[in-house]
Amino acid sequence: MSRAGSGSLPRYVAQRALLVIPMIWVILTLVFLVLRVAPGDPVSAALGDKLDEHQLDLRREALGFNKPLIVQYWEYVSAVARLDFGTTYSDNQSVLDVVRDNGGATLSLTLSAFVVALLVGIPLGLIAGRYRDSFPDVLIRLFGILSYAAPIFFVGFLLQIYVAKPLGLPTSGASSPITAFTVQPHTHILLVDAFLSGDGTAIVDVLKHLLLPAVTLGLLICGVFIRLVRVNILQTMQSDYVEAAEARGIDRIKVTWRHAFRNALVPVITVIGLQFALLLGGAVLTEATFNWPGLGQKLVKYINLRDYGAVQGIVTIFAIAVVLISLLVDIVNALIDPRVRY
Amino acid sequence: MRRMLKGLVKPFTQTAGLARWMLVAGLILTAIFVICALFAPWLAPYGFAQSSIDGVRFPKVAAPSGDHWFGTDRLFFDVLSRVIWGARTALEVVVISIVLCIVIGVPLGLVSGYYGGWLDRILVLIMDAMFAFPSFLLAIVFSFLLTGLFGGSVLAVSMSLTAIYIPQYFRVVRNTTVSAKEATYVEAARAIGAGDVVIMRRYLFGNVIQSVPVLGTLNAADAILTLAGLGFLGLGIQSTDAAEWGHDLQRALADAGSGVWWTGLYPGLAIVFLVTGLTLLGEGLNETLNPTLRRRRLLPVVMTARDDDSTERGH
Numbered sequence: 001m002s003r004a005g006s007g008s009l010p011r012y013v014a015q016r017a018l019l020v021i022p023m024i025w026v027i028l029t030l031v032f033l034v035l036r037v038a039p040g041d042p043v044s045a046a047l048g049d050k051l052d053e054h055q056l057d058l059r060r061e062a063l064g065f066n067k068p069l070i071v072q073y074w075e076y077v078s079a080v081a082r083l084d085f086g087t088t089y090s091d092n093q094s095v096l097d098v099v100r101d102n103g104g105a106t107l108s109l110t111l112s113a114f115v116v117a118l119l120v121g122i123p124l125g126l127i128a129g130r131y132r133d134s135f136p137d138v139l140i141r142l143f144g145i146l147s148y149a150a151p152i153f154f155v156g157f158l159l160q161i162y163v164a165k166p167l168g169l170p171t172s173g174a175s176s177p178i179t180a181f182t183v184q185p186h187t188h189i190l191l192v193d194a195f196l197s198g199d200g201t202a203i204v205d206v207l208k209h210l211l212l213p214a215v216t217l218g219l220l221i222c223g224v225f226i227r228l229v230r231v232n233i234l235q236t237m238q239s240d241y242v243e244a245a246e247a248r249g250i251d252r253i254k255v256t257w258r259h260a261f262r263n264a265l266v267p268v269i270t271v272i273g274l275q276f277a278l279l280l281g282g283a284v285l286t287e288a289t290f291n292w293p294g295l296g297q298k299l300v301k302y303i304n305l306r307d308y309g310a311v312q313g314i315v316t317i318f319a320i321a322v323v324l325i326s327l328l329v330d331i332v333n334a335l336i337d338p339r340v341r342y
Numbered sequence: 343m344r345r346m347l348k349g350l351v352k353p354f355t356q357t358a359g360l361a362r363w364m365l366v367a368g369l370i371l372t373a374i375f376v377i378c379a380l381f382a383p384w385l386a387p388y389g390f391a392q393s394s395i396d397g398v399r400f401p402k403v404a405a406p407s408g409d410h411w412f413g414t415d416r417l418f419f420d421v422l423s424r425v426i427w428g429a430r431t432a433l434e435v436v437v438i439s440i441v442l443c444i445v446i447g448v449p450l451g452l453v454s455g456y457y458g459g460w461l462d463r464i465l466v467l468i469m470d471a472m473f474a475f476p477s478f479l480l481a482i483v484f485s486f487l488l489t490g491l492f493g494g495s496v497l498a499v500s501m502s503l504t505a506i507y508i509p510q511y512f513r514v515v516r517n518t519t520v521s522a523k524e525a526t527y528v529e530a531a532r533a534i535g536a537g538d539v540v541i542m543r544r545y546l547f548g549n550v551i552q553s554v555p556v557l558g559t560l561n562a563a564d565a566i567l568t569l570a571g572l573g574f575l576g577l578g579i580q581s582t583d584a585a586e587w588g589h590d591l592q593r594a595l596a597d598a599g600s601g602v603w604w605t606g607l608y609p610g611l612a613i614v615f616l617v618t619g620l621t622l623l624g625e626g627l628n629e630t631l632n633p634t635l636r637r638r639r640l641l642p643v644v645m646t647a648r649d650d651d652s653t654e655r656g657h
Contacts, residue, residue, distance in 0.1 A: 026471040034483060084372025149617035151567055153574045154610035160598040161606075165534050171599070285571050289595065296381060299479075300575050303486045320481055326474070 001158070003116060012334050020327050021210070025077070029318040032076055035312045043089065057100045063089070063309070076312075085317055087308035088302060095313030098298055104189035105174050106294035109213055110303050114272070116218025117225055122268070123224075125229025126261060132234060144223040152282055156216045156289035163212070170209050172291040179205045208276050213290040221275050229307060232264035239309045270333055365626030371619025375612075378429035387411075390427035390585035393418035403597060406604055413604035416593060417581070420470035425608050427585035431496065432616065435569050436562045439507065444554060445563070446509045451515025452542050452550060455522055466516070469509040481568050485577045494580045503568055507561050514557055518550045547549035561616045570613050587613050637644045 043060045051059065064072055079086065085095040128140040160171045170176070175183075176191050179202045183193045191210065194202045236242060237260050245255045282298030291297075295314065302310035375628035378385060393400055406413040412421035471479065471555065484502035492498040523546060529546050533545045564632055573588025581589050586610035594606030 001500055022467075023474070026467055027475060030468070030471055033485075034487060034592055057479075085579070114543040145618055146614065149563070149567075149621060150614045151570050151588070151610070152576070153571075153588070153595065154606070154613060157591060157598055157606045157610060160595075161601065161603050165599075165601065195440075270472060276635065277474070278478075280476040281571075284478065284482070285574060288575055299482070300577075303482065304578065306486075306490065313480065313481055313485065322474060322476060 003127050006113025009334060013331050016327060016330050016334075023323050024320055027323065028077055028080060028316065029073075029321065031074055031312060031315055035308055035315075036076075046084045057090075064318060070223070080316060080320075085313035087315070088304065088307050090307040090310065092309075095310060096305070098310065099295060099314070099317055100188055102293060102295045104187065104285055106287070106296060107291060108189050108191050108210065109294060110276075110283050111277060111293060112210055112214035113217035113221070113282075113286075116214050117220075117222040117275075118268075120218065120231055122220035123290075125226040126233060126264075128226060129237070129264070130256060130260075130272050142227060144226040144309075147223040150219075152216055152220055152285040153289045154295060155219055156212070156286065157164050157219055159203025159216060165263035169212060171212065173174075174209050174293050175206050176209075203220050216289065217279065217282050217286045221279060224271065224275055224278075225268065228268060229264055232305055233260055233266055236260045236263045266336060267337065270329060272329065274326075274329075275321050276329075280322065309324045344427075345478050356482065357653070361626060361629045364622045365630070367630060368626055372405040372623055374618045375429045375619065376433065378426050379433035380430075382427050382430045386423040388420045388423040390424050391419065391582045392423070397464050402569050403602055403605065405571060411588030412608045415590065415605040416597065417626045419581075421590075421605060421608050424585040424590055425587070425612050427486060428587045428590070428609060428612060431584040431614070432566050432569060433498045434491055435503065436565045438497065438557050439565055440562060442500065442504040443511050444558070445506045448547075448551070448554065449517050450508075450547060451512040452519050453517030454512070455516035456538065456542055456546065458520075465512070470633035473509040473513070474504075477564075478571060480506045481572060482575070482577060485572050489577065494583065496579060497586060499569060499572060501579050502572070503565050506568070507541070507565070509514060510557060510561065511554065514553050515550045519546055522546055522549045528578025556624055556628045559620055563620035563624060564615060566617050566620065 013325055043056055043063065043065060046318050064075060078321045087094055088098065124140045128137045179194065182196050182199065183190065183202050186193050186196055189236050191206050194206045207323065241256060245259050283294065284299065286292060287294045287296040288300060299311065299314050388395065400413065400414045400420060402418055403416050404410060404414045410420050410422065412425065414420055450465065454465045481502050484505045485499060488498040488502050528541060528545050531541055569578060571586030573586040574592045576592060578589060579586045590609040591606050597605055
């Protein structure tokens with residue numbers, strides 16, 4: 001909506017990047033309000049049964065809970081600006097370390113889920129849209145609805161019983177202990193590390209562990225892609241230029257492929273960004289289902305320990321990741337589609 | 343009264359083919375679960391936390407049989423009973439959270455859209471930030487907080503769901519208000535001296551509320567999934583307080599390795615069917631109530647006898 005005027009790419013990127021700051025600030029404020037201002041004492045919640053009253057007071061003081069709220073707020077926001085996301089209360093770890101050790105697993109899970117979703121969703125959406133209201137269309141749409149309606153952990157449960165058990169696929173963890181032991185952690189992303197080590201069995205082992213979680217999470221969002229591609233195909237097939245191409249007598253398959261499909265795929269990129277938020281939520285459940293050693297499972301662990309520090313830090317990082325990804329998607333969009341820049 | 347009835351059947355009369363089929367299927371699926379929820383004490387063979395009858399303990403993780411149609415789980419509970427009682431929990435949570443959403447979100451959106459100014463800007467900013475945040479994570483954070491305050495009760499979980507859906511109601515209502523308040527009839531009302539409250543209540547409310555049923559149905563579907571997700575993570579309702587499908591699936595997952603399928607399959611299917619039903623219902627309503635998506639039933643143009651369906655291609 002903004003009137004950029006010139007419509008040049010660098011200018012659009014700069015404007016869009018500047019918007020990130022207030023967005024992050026609002027989210028930080030919300031996180032602070034929800035977790036700090038709300039009643040309840042984080043220190044006794046996390047450590048109440050381990051320490052006595054005097055020690056608890058010392059911890060509160062060390063964490064700055066005796067200071068006025070506005071001071072705490074300022075300290076939180078300025079710490080985040082310095083990329084300091086605090087420490088966990090229950091095991092006194094730096095949140096950044098927790099993210100480094102577990103973020104890689106979440107990243108490889110979400111990225112491979114995206115690949116699954118695109119591989120399944122785009123072809124099905126193209127077919128459904130091209131043959132509107134036909135039998136395949138009805139089937140594919142039903143599949144789209146079902147893939148959304150089936151909770152991740154239910155799909156995971158079914159896959160574990162009916163696929164993993166007969167085929168002997170692993171259902172827990174990111175690798176077998178041997179692989180975890182032999183592969184050197186360079187990047188903290190197990191798949192990349194396995195490839196770097198060049199060890200064939202390790203790569204196969206990691207991929208085997210990745211398969212079912214990625215499929216489970218990928219199915220969740222493939223429904224979104226099916227719907228989107230289908231609707232876009234319907235719209236582009238009705239557009240004037242497709243009609244014009246047809247009127248000129250160009251072969252129907254050629255028209256569909258060159259004019260309709262390509263243009264229908266542009267919005268997919270926008271939606272990939274929007275789906276990232278859904279995917280992060282889904283990742284938490286997938287990780288719990290397959291005992292995947294990712295950030296989501298850590299978050300659930302700290303929540304059950306009622307560790308406010310860890311929850312606040314991890315949620316803050318998730319929030320920043322979401323905002324930055326949406327920035328990235330907008331920039332990619334502007335690169336692809338010049339209309340966005342104006 | 344007649345107008346109301348007409349409004350109720352409108353979605354059916356104005357749709358044809360697939361859209362009508364979706365609507366009817368969704369309605370039937372949803373109705374089955376609503377009936378289960380309302381009559382759970384009479385429909386379910388046992389209580390949701392009942393593990394024995396006449397002093398005799400139920401078998402543990404027993405396969406489906408005549409006594410227990412859906413088998414029993416590792417807590418000795420009857421799976422069929424928990425599936426039926428689970429419908430009640432789901433309905434309670436969904437109804438409470440959506441009612442709260444409407445009660446808070448609609449007036450907030452009306453006021454924000456009608457008055458505009460700095461209040462509007464701040465509210466939009468907050469709601470947008472909440473909307474941008476992954477909703478399931480937001481639900482986790484809120485339930486973390488609310489179950490800390492209220493315990494793992496139906497109310498606490500409903501309130502955390504409310505928190506994640508409010509931005510949607512706010513947005514829809516605010517945006518409709520912003521465009522509706524410039525309409526001629528509002529101007530006319532103002533000209534004859536109607537105050538702000540009257541305009542909002544009598545002129546804008548009716549306009550704005552129309553998008554809420556579709557949103558509510560689609561949110562209900564999402565709410566069922568979120569509720570189950572929270573339950574699965576153990577952040578929702580405790581299994582002795584109420585039957586909750588997601589939490590039952592968490593326990594079932596531990597048995598999956600040994601090939602026990604009945605403890606997970608039935609609650610899982612219940613979620614799938616209810617969510618599918620609500621989604622079909624919402625989509626069906628959307629296609630009929632939303633004029634841009636509506637494809638009206640067209641009368642056959644060709645003189646020869648034909649099915650209605652074959653005329654759908656008309657523009």
